[in-house]
Amino acid sequence: MKRALHITSSARGGQSYSRGLSTAIVNKLVTRNEVGVVVERDLTKSPPPFLDKTLIGEFYKHAGTNDEKGSQLLAYSNAVFNEMNEADIIVISTPMYNLGMSALLKGWLDQLVRVGLTYKFNEDGSRSGCLTGKKVYLAIASGGKLAFWPEGYEFIESHIKAVFSTYAGITDISTYRVEGTAMPGVNVNYEEIIQSL
Numbered sequence: 001m002k003r004a005l006h007i008t009s010s011a012r013g014g015q016s017y018s019r020g021l022s023t024a025i026v027n028k029l030v031t032r033n034e035v036g037v038v039v040e041r042d043l044t045k046s047p048p049p050f051l052d053k054t055l056i057g058e059f060y061k062h063a064g065t066n067d068e069k070g071s072q073l074l075a076y077s078n079a080v081f082n083e084m085n086e087a088d089i090i091v092i093s094t095p096m097y098n099l100g101m102s103a104l105l106k107g108w109l110d111q112l113v114r115v116g117l118t119y120k121f122n123e124d125g126s127r128s129g130c131l132t133g134k135k136v137y138l139a140i141a142s143g144g145k146l147a148f149w150p151e152g153y154e155f156i157e158s159h160i161k162a163v164f165s166t167y168a169g170i171t172d173i174s175t176y177r178v179e180g181t182a183m184p185g186v187n188v189n190y191e192e193i194i195q196s197l
């Protein structure tokens with residue numbers, strides 16, 4: 001059985017629709033015996049530090065050359081990398097805030113992506129992702145509906161797909177959405193949303 005990593009990032013705890021959707025995905029994978037172990041990373045409980053000059057400096061040092069202080073600064077980044085590296089399946093949920101992913105999830109991405117770790121440069125200058133062979137499910141909740149926005153206003157799925165494919169080598173990504181959560185009479189059926197899973 002496979003190992004899953006479940007990442008949640010809504011500020012609304014148990015009332016969160018994105019968390020409800022990603023939990024339904026995880027439960028379905030567990031129920032059909034595809035997943036045996038689930039590691040939880042609730043970003044509201046372990047918020048990623050913002051990148052600063054010192055941490056970026058540590059990111060770009062060769063592996064094994066960070067001193068003790070540098071290693072401490074890298075602790076969060078190393079932890080989220082190890083969780084990703086060990087997982088076969090990653091289920092990520094995010095609310096839509098101002099058309100984008102939650103700042104917590106963006107902060108997590110910024111901690112995860114590192115040259116020499118999640119991707120490397122080849123001799124000809126091209127890049128190769130190092131976390132290949134993984135499956136990602138995205139669960140996105142929004143107050144409005146994609147169909148009502150101007151064309152080109154989808155930024156969450158497209159951003160995460162671009163980052164994962166460019167800087168991690170992860171291309172197998174399926175997206176599920178809870179839409180219209182701010183609309184009157186909202187009635188969400190998670191099983192229906194993920195019936196193709």
Ligand SMILES: Cc1cc2nc3c(=O)[nH]c(=O)nc-3n(C[C@H](O)[C@H](O)[C@H](O)COP(=O)(O)O)c2cc1C
Pocket residue numbers: 010011012015016017018019094095096097098099100141142143144145181182
């Ligand atoms: C600060 C903030 C910004 C939001 N921005 C948008 C937005 O740009 N578009 C939209 O459709 N919904 C927006 N919403 C509504 C949320 O996407 C909606 O409440 C969603 O259900 C949040 O996910 P959650 O239920 O997992 O917390 C916003 C909500 C908040 C609190």
